[in-house]
Amino acid sequence: MEVVIVPDAASGGELIAEAMAQLLRRKPDALLGVATGSTPLPVYQALTAKVRSGAVDASRARIAQLDEYVGLPADHPESYRSVLRREVLEPLGLGMPAFLGPDGTAEDVPEACAAYDRALAEAGGVDLQLLGIGTDGHIGFNEPCSSLASRTRIKTLTQQTRVDNARFFDGDIDQVPHHVITQGIGTILEARHLVLLATGEGKADAVAATVEGPVAAVCPASALQLHPHATVVVDEAAASKL
Numbered sequence: 616m617e618v619v620i621v622p623d624a625a626s627g628g629e630l631i632a633e634a635m636a637q638l639l640r641r642k643p644d645a646l647l648g649v650a651t652g653s654t655p656l657p658v659y660q661a662l663t664a665k666v667r668s669g670a671v672d673a674s675r676a677r678i679a680q681l682d683e684y685v686g687l688p689a690d691h692p693e694s695y696r697s698v699l700r701r702e703v704l705e706p707l708g709l710g711m712p713a714f715l716g717p718d719g720t721a722e723d724v725p726e727a728c729a730a731y732d733r734a735l736a737e738a739g740g741v742d743l744q745l746l747g748i749g750t751d752g753h754i755g756f757n758e759p760c761s762s763l764a765s766r767t768r769i770k771t772l773t774q775q776t777r778v779d780n781a782r783f784f785d786g787d788i789d790q791v792p793h794h795v796i797t798q799g800i801g802t803i804l805e806a807r808h809l810v811l812l813a814t815g816e817g818k819a820d821a822v823a824a825t826v827e828g829p830v831a832a833v834c835p836a837s838a839l840q841l842h843p844h845a846t847v848v849v850d851e852a853a854a855s856k857l
């Protein structure tokens with residue numbers, strides 16, 4: 616695992632956007648795995664700037680979703696499909712044919728999960744997976760004590776994660792769904808390159824457990840230690856307990 620400490624969130628965004636741009640120059644139809652949450656936004660902004668300035672052509676890029684709420688209509692503004700369309704696909708000039716994601720509205724959720732794992736494999740696998748981290752060390756929606764070998768599946772959110780995410784639902788926790796679909800930790804580990812970005816003091820404990828703690832299901836992000844090509848990009852505040 617490589618740990619890169621950057622001065623601030625914007626520098627982290629620029630560093631990761633440049634890694635994505637280099638990948639796209641080498642492999643124009645690369646499959647980029649993207650995360651939601653506020654942390655990755657500087658990455659998407661920096662990559663969009665590179666595309667708009669002509670520094671990289673992303674017109675053949677493909678985008679894969681990490682996780683999704685169960686039961687929110689796909690066009691709900693806070694479904695992760697909508698969020699990614701708004702924050703990633705549209706700014707990069709990509710349409711929905713470039714997008715791969717699980718169906719959070721499916722009647723048969725376990726089958727939708729298995730279908731998504733199959734779709735990722737059929738697409739050739741994720742080339743670079745960008746990850747954020749929860750304050751409790753979760754990646755995607757793999758909450759503490761998720762199996763490190765897990766595949767894409769339905770999970771129940773912890774109260775802490777619902778509290779953390781209420782800010783996207785007008786601060787009203789009752790609007791935050793209880794269930795989600797998430798790529799499993801085993802699924803995430805199949806990406807060729809994992810890049811985790813963490814910024815701010817609130818992530819410092821989770822970053823320390825990820826980088827310096829034992830590989831343990833109690834900190835799902837510690838599974839990155841098992842991956843041959845994992846990069847953890849942290850600002851000084853998030854690195855403060857290393």
Ligand code: GLP
Nearest residue numbers: 650651652653654747748749755
């Ligand atoms: C959600 C997402 C995660 C994300 C986490 C942290 O739980 N499912 O993928 O990493 O939030 O979000 P933020 O970056 O806003 O702190």
